[in-house]
Amino acid sequence: xxxxxxxxxxxxxxxxxxxxxxxxxxxxxxxxxxxxxxxxxxxxxxxxxxxxxxxxxxxxxxxxxxxxxxxxxxxxxxxxxxxxxxxxxxxxxxxxxxxxxxxxxxxxxxxxxxxxxxxxxxxxxxxxxxxxxxxxxxxxxxxxxxxxxxxxxxxxxxxxxxxxxxxxxxxxxxxxxxxxxxxxxxxxxxxxxxxxxxxxxxxxxxxxxxxxxxxxxxxxxxxxxxxxxxxxxxxxxxxxxxxxxxxxxxxxxxxxxxxxxxxxxxxxxxxxxxxxxxxxxxxxxxxxxxxxxxxxxxxxxxxxxxx
Amino acid sequence: xxxxxxxxxxxxxxxxxxxxxxxxxxxxxxxxxxxxxxxxxxxxxxxxxxxxxxxxxxxxxxxxxxxxxxxxxxxxxxxxxxxxxxxxxxxxxxxxxxxxxxxxxxxxxxxxxxxxxxxxxxxxxxxxxxxxxxxxxxxxxxxxxxxxxxxxxxxxxxxxxxxxxxxxxxxxxxxxxxxxxxxxxxxxxxxxxxxxxxxxxxxxxxxxxxxxxxxxxxxxxxxxxxxxxxxxxxxxxxxxxxxxxxxxxxxxxxxxxxxxxxxxxxxxxxx
Numbered sequence: 001x002x003x004x005x006x007x008x009x010x011x012x013x014x015x016x017x018x019x020x021x022x023x024x025x026x027x028x029x030x031x032x033x034x035x036x037x038x039x040x041x042x043x044x045x046x047x048x049x050x051x052x053x054x055x056x057x058x059x060x061x062x063x064x065x066x067x068x069x070x071x072x073x074x075x076x077x078x079x080x081x082x083x084x085x086x087x088x089x090x091x092x093x094x095x096x097x098x099x100x101x102x103x104x105x106x107x108x109x110x111x112x113x114x115x116x117x118x119x120x121x122x123x124x125x126x127x128x129x130x131x132x133x134x135x136x137x138x139x140x141x142x143x144x145x146x147x148x149x150x151x152x153x154x155x156x157x158x159x160x161x162x163x164x165x166x167x168x169x170x171x172x173x174x175x176x177x178x179x180x181x182x183x184x185x186x187x188x189x190x191x192x193x194x195x196x197x198x199x200x201x202x203x204x205x206x207x208x209x210x211x212x213x214x215x216x217x218x219x220x221x222x223x224x225x226x227x228x229x230x231x232x233x234x235x236x237x238x239x240x241x242x243x244x245x246x247x248x249x250x251x252x253x254x255x256x257x258x259x260x261x262x263x264x265x266x267x268x269x270x271x272x273x274x275x276x277x278x279x280x281x282x283x284x285x286x287x288x289x290x291x292x293x294x295x296x297x298x299x300x301x302x303x304x305x306x307x
Numbered sequence: 308x309x310x311x312x313x314x315x316x317x318x319x320x321x322x323x324x325x326x327x328x329x330x331x332x333x334x335x336x337x338x339x340x341x342x343x344x345x346x347x348x349x350x351x352x353x354x355x356x357x358x359x360x361x362x363x364x365x366x367x368x369x370x371x372x373x374x375x376x377x378x379x380x381x382x383x384x385x386x387x388x389x390x391x392x393x394x395x396x397x398x399x400x401x402x403x404x405x406x407x408x409x410x411x412x413x414x415x416x417x418x419x420x421x422x423x424x425x426x427x428x429x430x431x432x433x434x435x436x437x438x439x440x441x442x443x444x445x446x447x448x449x450x451x452x453x454x455x456x457x458x459x460x461x462x463x464x465x466x467x468x469x470x471x472x473x474x475x476x477x478x479x480x481x482x483x484x485x486x487x488x489x490x491x492x493x494x495x496x497x498x499x500x501x502x503x504x505x506x507x508x509x510x511x512x513x514x515x516x517x518x519x520x521x522x523x524x525x526x527x528x529x530x531x532x533x534x535x536x537x538x539x540x541x542x543x544x545x546x547x548x549x550x551x552x553x554x555x556x557x558x559x560x561x562x563x564x565x566x567x568x569x570x571x572x573x574x575x576x577x578x
Contacts, residue, residue, distance in 0.1 A: 006550070008469075017402050017403055017404065017481075018404075020398075020402055020480070020481040020482075021398055021404045021440065023397075023481075023482075024394045024395065024397050024398040024402065024481070024485070025394075025395055025398040025402075025404075025406050027390075027391045027394060027395070028391050028394065028395030028398075028456065029395070031391060031447075031450055031451040032414070032451040032453070035447060035448040035451055036417060036448075036451055036453075037417070037434060039425035039428040039429045039432055040417070040420055040424070041423055041429075042425075042431070042432065043428035045426065046427060046428055046431075061554040068472055071574055083417065083566055092468050104567045108318075108319065108322070109319075110316065111315050111319075113312055113315040113316040113318075113319050114312070114316045115316065115319075115320065116319075117564060117565060118323070119319045119322075119323040120564055120568060121560065121561055121564045122323035122324070122327045123322075123323055124564060124567075125326060125327050125557065126326060126327075127558075128510075128527045128553075128557065128560050129510070129553055129556070130509065130510035130512065130531070130552060130553070131510065131512045132512060132527070132528045132529070132531045132535075132549075132552075132558075133531065133549045133552055133553055135532075136531070136535050136545060136546075136549050137330075137332075137333055137549065138329065140336075140542065140545075140546075141329055141332065148332060152349070154445055180575060181326070186571070189568050189571045189572060190571060190572070192572070193470060193571070193572035202342075218349055238419075238421065241420070241421065241423075244423060244424055244513055245512040245513050245516075248512075248516075249512065249532065252537065258519050263423045266423060266426070266427075267423075267426065269519075270426065270427045270430070271430075271517065272478045276427050276431070279427050280427045280428065283423055283424045283425075283426065284424060286421075286423065286424070287419075287420060287421065287424040288569045290419070290421065290496075291419060294419065299319050
């Protein structure tokens, strides 16, 4: 943010602010309250009640207080617990590869070359593509037997090609890989802006001292852009737990439960089994985990982020 | 030095090509006859070009409806969201009222609550409001974005206050300052917002999937999924359906990619 000039006190018109505040703010605030704040409160409330498809909401008398039972149930539900574990595995595959790929691409895209706009448009194509299209495309390309990727691998003599989305061990990394391909362009632009803001003087000084390009990257570029790296890592971790659309359209949790991640479990409990309260409790546990991870990162940033 | 530039250009073109290779296979398959769609995937230009897949889609029972619904939702969302959010951002950036900082902080902190957290609660609330199975369920809840409230507030703060003070002295009210001074000066930020809202709306899958059931009322993303299972064996037709669904965003993006990229850098928009 650039310098911000403060409004001078005592300017005529400030007295008229009261009406203006109501006019400008109330549409947003009322809408936010109804569509965003209210569901947050009722999500918490639901998680302490016992609402399922058989009771329903129309029959208030059948809804009972569950206390912490829905939360306790989670810790005795191996399928739910393992789905949370799989979300971590996904995050572990997705976050480092996304950020490293984005930084590498950013370093490349700032170089001097022709057709830059065209190249950028092509790299951005996956980012603007809807997830169902992505799923249909990659589902066909990565089909283990007649998919293009394995056909090409076969031409190069690979006989034991991976099962990709259909493999017990490969489905989560494959999903993460597809997500990186789809999301990387955006991170690339943010990193590009950060790298371009690094003062040229720093590099000149390093040139004079004879530091190699690699050395310059690790001792100048990376420390200077560390606030951006921090922000990108924090947001990409939060995003990595919100992968319902990706998993639902590509594997729906399969093969077996190999790619059943936390959010898939939440949606399934709610909309397939009708265990609404239990689903809400799981969603809130997931939220608390994401919150904890974010807080830990805020605390830890002093060690490596230079402002 | 020019050799180096040429080498970089060649390298970057190959790299960019790798990103869109799946789309090239897609377009190629959509123009082939189904039986030979992936016979020789490396043959990108088919021997006989088959336009029938596209013709068939236009005559599909729902495809045109899904397409129209997606356009409608995106357009209405853009208009109202830009209006509501920019007005809110104006209040936070340019007006004085008690508890402003605290209220803003509270709003910002709700960004931590991911949509999945409230999905069940929202389902019940929307159904009691009668929004389920209407396009409004995709529009109304998405209007009050805290994210763009933050971006626009930052941008509005950077517009010199001297400008609005001069207008106040000339007797202008806040509505005039907002519409004649602040909004025109914030055009780059607003344009970026419009693009993002369009892309997010056009590509939204989870909300229509959960909140809308009848196929005749669906939007393109979920419709496409049913289209895929309907023509499970006809790969070429599927690919034509996918290609068409990408067309509006790709065309738009090709035209505005420069502003889009600058907008991300300018506003510091994140994910």
